[in-house]
Amino acid sequence: MHINPTATSAAQSSACHEPTVVMLPPTPELHKVCLPPPLTTVEKLRHRLSEIFFPDDPLHRFKGQKPLRRLFLGLQFFFPVFQWGPNYTLRLLKSDFVSGVTIASLAIPQGISYAKLANLPPIIGLYSSFVPPLVYSILGSSRHLAVGPVSIASLVMGTMLSEAVSYTNEPILYLQLAFTATFFAGVFQASLGFLRLGFVIDFLSKATLIGFMAGAAVIVALQQLKGLFGISHFTNKMQLIPVLSSVFHHKNEWSWQTIVFGVSFLVLLLTTRQISMRKPKLFWISAAAPLTSVVLSTILVVIFKSKLHNIQTFPGMSNDKIGHLPKGLNPPSANMLSFSGTHLALAIKTGILTGMLSLTEGIAVGRTFASLKNYQVDGNKEMMAIGLMNMAGSCTSCFVTTGSFSRSAVNYNAGAQTVVSNIIMATAVCITLLFLMPLFHYTPNLILAAIIITAVIGLIDYQAAYKLWKVDKLDCMACLCSFIGVLFISVPIGLAIAVGISVFKILLHVTRPNTIALGNIPGTQIYQNLSRYAEAARVPSFLILAVEAPIYFANSTYLQERIMRWIREEEEWLASNNSGEIKYVILDMTAVTAIDTSGLDMISELRKLLDQRSLKLVLANPVSSVMEKLHKSKILDSFGLEGLYLTVGEAVADISSSWKT
């Protein structure tokens, strides 16, 4: 396995793990560049796959345990309820009860509103706040997640489905599509978790999401002007221009009572939100505001029924259109899932997109509160929990649900200790469904519009966008593109553009990597960027270059050209300063974290090109995988004794000392 058969094996020390690449040490301090420990292809594959799919080594707690203990640990692993269940106390229940009731008072009006956002009958929003939280409380590992419908996923589902099917003309088909999409969302989420492909959601970077959510929030807020102004003819489209023109082309439909009524409640809700934001201890003010507003506005409508006859109230709550949605608890809906027909592709697409978005929100929210309370949330397990909860939901008349940011924050502030708060909330929703539904008959539309506007305004995070601009211009561009894409084109295309830009950014970094010239910091073995450290000094006869990226097909041509340009410029500079000439080009490979066959060809080609110019190419500190490939491709053979060193410092010292002798 020696790369140079002329090197005697006496030169080997035991310092390398076998096999060894031998360098005859002309100076005693010289260290050899080792190959990584030899692994078979299968071992390598296993290692690589375990790094890809099991980076957190989820089975580590099972190692070295007895079978019975393993069974118990396995139960705990799959049903976190066994973890906290045995230690659950009355004190914890008290905290959970308070927080559960608090989030229920938020979940009921928000559930109704978000169902409306998805163009679904409001009662579906309540159904969705009942079954999924119960499923999650068995499977979920976050203690603070408040589960239910969320604005973004509802909005995307509403947009995508209503562009193909009219929810007013074909309500049954629309409902079928919504449940089917929910089912696919669940399948997608659960399989991401099961296949441990959770990193897929990482591709929705924070920058992308900031832009996307702001864009979606603007659109949704404007769409709610329909309810707030009492307009009855409104576009189904989700782009800025049709929405705005809908608002202003139907001025004759504006109803001043609705506007006055609506704007007052909006101001009320926004004020309570401000108060709670300034003083987190007063979180209950904004938490209680929506339900209070619903109750208040309903009472007002009932009292002034005669005078406020042109204020629209809920269609669909009384189920006169959907017809077969019985009152009471969630009716089964498995029979409404349809896996055939012309709209299947749409249902799958909608499912995947809403699944991905809701997963992103759920995981991010779970992680946020877990890190605040210093416990771990297992991403892949969470995905399975959220996925199974949506699959169960799709069979019990629920649409896409996940952990909501706003309600989870309220839950956290209200002192929730375990996932039992979700059970309390579900119970409250259950009571509402069983006994309080008739009371909603007079709830005006405008109050839902006000609740939705208040919720989505919180999604516009201009401060974060400004910070992106200050720190990373390309991230800010991704953010801006997803904002504009959502606003003017469509939700999926806006997201696709933003993901595209994020990926393009990675590719650009790889395609056009930095190369920097290094100099020695006098009196040390440290070599640093010449343009950054004024004390770093050029080493005569050497050109030391650091390549700051893996060398791939996508950049090998560029790097070769760029390195040749460095040499040309250095030679011109030396010639104009009469400072001798370059004899050695040292490539510091520390940051070359990978290489492929095109990269290997480039190295070999570069060596030949430099040979023709009587320049020597020297590699310093190749990382394991690069070293292995250099060795396997036999390129190292051509480098000879003076072609490979452990550090730039040793290369310079050794080559310089060989000149003296």
Add this chain to the structure above:
Amino acid sequence: MHINPTATSAAQSSACHEPTVVMLPPTPELHKVCLPPPLTTVEKLRHRLSEIFFPDDPLHRFKGQKPLRRLFLGLQFFFPVFQWGPNYTLRLLKSDFVSGVTIASLAIPQGISYAKLANLPPIIGLYSSFVPPLVYSILGSSRHLAVGPVSIASLVMGTMLSEAVSYTNEPILYLQLAFTATFFAGVFQASLGFLRLGFVIDFLSKATLIGFMAGAAVIVALQQLKGLFGISHFTNKMQLIPVLSSVFHHKNEWSWQTIVFGVSFLVLLLTTRQISMRKPKLFWISAAAPLTSVVLSTILVVIFKSKLHNIQTFPGMSNDKIGHLPKGLNPPSANMLSFSGTHLALAIKTGILTGMLSLTEGIAVGRTFASLKNYQVDGNKEMMAIGLMNMAGSCTSCFVTTGSFSRSAVNYNAGAQTVVSNIIMATAVCITLLFLMPLFHYTPNLILAAIIITAVIGLIDYQAAYKLWKVDKLDCMACLCSFIGVLFISVPIGLAIAVGISVFKILLHVTRPNTIALGNIPGTQIYQNLSRYAEAARVPSFLILAVEAPIYFANSTYLQERIMRWIREEEEWLASNNSGEIKYVILDMTAVTAIDTSGLDMISELRKLLDQRSLKLVLANPVSSVMEKLHKSKILDSFGLEGLYLTVGEAVADISSSWKT
């Protein structure tokens, strides 16, 4: 700009370029981590753009020159003929004449064959060997490129167009589409060069191309069984299964005379190819073989006309179907370009794909021979040359052309010195077109099939594929996928899959980067991989981790989990060995070549998590761009004095010495 306002400015030395991040040096040897020199956003953008689009600094030769000299240099820049023209000698002409005649003898039969491969009338192949070489000889910068139709581009064009339009039923429309696609190929190529986006073709990695070419070669070779076996009913499709079934479902059409005749010539051609490959000096044997075979077979057909009546000869050479293609030199075809109609999208798609493939071949061939003779080929200029040549070609009845690998190799071996050999070749083709066309009337189809098979068999490079397997399994997978994709699905999809895999490989490397634990090599300041260097020793109380990738949204979650797992495993190991505990976690950031806002959040989050466990996070040697972003995002402020060092060695030394005091 100081990150720590408590650090006195007296601690600053002049060693950093301004602005400086201050570290109070407790030990005299300590070096500061500098920020890169401050640049405005515009300066940074300009620098970045110049690195992206002008990595070779093409204008460097114009710097500091007088206006007249600049004009001359500019002429030389755009028309390389001005570079070699003034020094052209009779001796050079002699070499060029010999090589030009040699490649003409190859170009004529190959031109005809490749036109047939693209389902075009054979004469188009000759036209394409006349105008484009002349255009290239003015604009091209490679001295050895032999220009004309090539197999891959012809094949792809033939496949893509004939799947939409039948070349037998609608020959005129087919021809229009071919010229239009050629025009778009030229526009695409020239604009890539003009916009300096040449790196786009780098995304067709060598591994992808090996698989793609082998797959295409297999398909084409099998398709030629039509000609070789004399089958008249044959599929237009390009997948393995329909082609194979076409061959074996028409056994009754097999003509034994054709088979005997064809296979003999095929054996002859393959033998001459083997001879030339073994002894490169005998290149002329394989170079002369195709034309000799064409002449020989034509003579045989003429002599045994009565007995060999069922041997098919060229359709279309006599233009009875195309009708309006006059004999003689290239007729203008600008009027046949159509930029409207239902097939425009197809023409554009075909143009872009064939343009990209032919560009890849042309540039790679040009670079190969340039590096053998030690001169430079400017990729972007070559793209413009090839693009303009195809745009000119599309107006003069030519289809897609580029530098052919096989003919360029013959050109090189025959001693070509300049691009004049292309002019000689074009002249020979011109003479053929003017006077020798009627002689081709009896040329049998089978000889073209034999020539094509011989040409494409050379594209199957199983040795390269085996080397890929040995060196880089993922590259080999990309190769295999493009092979299988082309064979069973379609040419564009096969290519798309292979490019997808290549890009996925880059993303995978970024998404799941290596993290390694470092140890000190005793007696040095070198810190190396603990699992690779047996002499490297753990430093007590420290966990030193190197992250081998930029930190991006795509890997920040993974890295955080992975680092926490390193800490957990290290703590478990230390506990089981009673070896104290970790106090400091040092992240060696040398290979973290970039960071985005998600990465910054991760660093900040990680610091908080470690704080909660009473562990200190220390960053060592962040590169310029990372340092700048750490500074701008104010994350450095929270790291304090002991949080940032220039090297791992200084971090360990300084922290250890602060414990002693």
